[in-house]
Amino acid sequence: MTQPPLLTIILTPLLILALATLLTWVERRLLGLWQDRYGPNRVGPGGLFQAVADGIKLLFKQDWIPPFADKAVFILAPAIGMMTVMLSFAVIPVTARQSIADHLNVGLLFVLAMMSLGVYAVVLAGWASNSKYALLGGMRAAAQMISYEVFMGLSLLGVVMITGSFSLHDIVTAQSGLWFIIPQCAGFVVFLLAGIAETHRLPFDLPEGENELGAGFHTEYSGMKFGMFFLAEYAGIILVSALVTTLYLGGWQGPLLPPVLWFALKTGALVAFFILLRAALPRPRYDQLMALGWKVLLPVSLLNIAATGTVLMLHAPG
Template sequence: MTPLPLLSILLTPLIILALATLLTWVERRLLGLWQDRYGPNRVGPGGLFQAVADGIKLLFKQDWIPPFADRGVFVLAPVIGMMTVLMSFAVIPVTALSGIAGNLNVGLLFVLAMMGLGVYAVVLAGWASNSKYALLGGMRAAAQMISYEVFMGISLLGVVMTAGSFSLYDIVTAQTRMWFVIPQCVGLIVFLLAGIAETHRLPFDLPEGENELGAGFHTEYSGMKFGMFFIAEYAGIVLISALVTTLWLGGWQGPVLPGIVWFALKTGAVVVLFILLRAALPRLRYDQLMALGWKVLLPLSLLNVTATGTVLMLRSAG
């Protein structure tokens, strides 16, 4: 193995973990700005070291496991959540030359597979905790994530049909003349809403509903096991934003600036949208969440696939 891929393998998890940690500070600062209040501003310049302080606090918190929990599964659940998110980044082509396996010919299927395995983390966490609030959160998570994975997968079909490949690298290069955000705008909307549900962010944070379930599936977690769930959520936001950039916003492509800068700017803009939704929208009821998925997003995604297929067929016939 040449040094560059080996270096990518070693650095990518560290960079993602650092970004997820930094994102906790960015979110709190932006929420403070939009809600006309102070964010963290005491520890370091602009409160920048608050995320570091929180990380140190988690490291030294008591690593407690409830005596009524299934110990093995209880410990395994946050590990699954963290690993599935980190492995998904292996196929994200940040630039034309980077990525551990950025040109994998089934890269998009690999990401969907990892997201599917991520369901096990929250379900097992809720079940192994042997707590009614955690169990309810786990069951909500199972129904929500499995349902929205259906719409997420169908929303991607239009992009795959247009690019003619499951490789994320090929999908980016297929957007040289026009980004897919224009012809596949419906697929983008469905994917973005499904991505919010997959990462259980507001307004779709039903698995963690604090005013109903304590903290949902991770109610019984503390210390770094809770920290792993916390970081996995923020890494998931970066992952969904990177996928939106790759699939609809032309990836690393852009004038003048280096490709990695364009990729970072586009991904950052989508991350800010995630945070803005949290600042602006209330939590939905669970029946509203499921109705939105099955009654609105499913027909929209199927309509998008039908329209894309029709256009491509007419184009090939002409």
């Protein structure tokens, strides 16, 4: 396996940051379309430069740290959130030849490990802020993200059992005849719901909960520290969409079009679905969110594993 060029390693995080910034504009335009109102339409063609204007505004806003906060941890928390998301993209195979470490034999475990570490960002942010609203948001995030990581991991066991590998490249290759969304439809639904909860996006944005908590774990943040949380969330949407594409929708595979375009189209459609959920669904109560996970998603995940194992045993040679 050849080593990726240094230029790829440097450009990949820059591209992700650019896409996350662009996604803030895409989301606002799509929300305007679906909710029958105007989105950003003043700055640049179609409001395209609004994301740039917002970025410049964040750069020049006062980077204030509350005197009652734990300064070191307060600064470290958004950096952890950004770093874990960026590292996860290293193993995503965009095409058969384009990624940093797509042939890593434990690529799927690497992504799950990075997403698990991401919980530290919101928990530490809530605790270091020394604010009751931020602390409540951090505790909600801890319970929500750790719980839904369980269901996310269990939902993937069916894919791993069929493929016999933790390599994301091998998983995409194994779908050359049939995408896993068909034999693993239950795992697909569980993984998608768990991904929404992991990125704490609407309707599962309980760690922020503007109605009850003001802004939750990042209530005390301003300037680019807030911007890092913001960008990490949008990069997380792209990451989960890319993972669903890789694990269940055949990755880069498809007829006629170039592989990178197929990957982009599938990922883009899933990102649009994330945004549609924000436009269409209300936020549930926190107990309803946890009940959905432990009372519905957990049994479905276990049944999916049992059914997959049974089918594989029945069709095993000899």
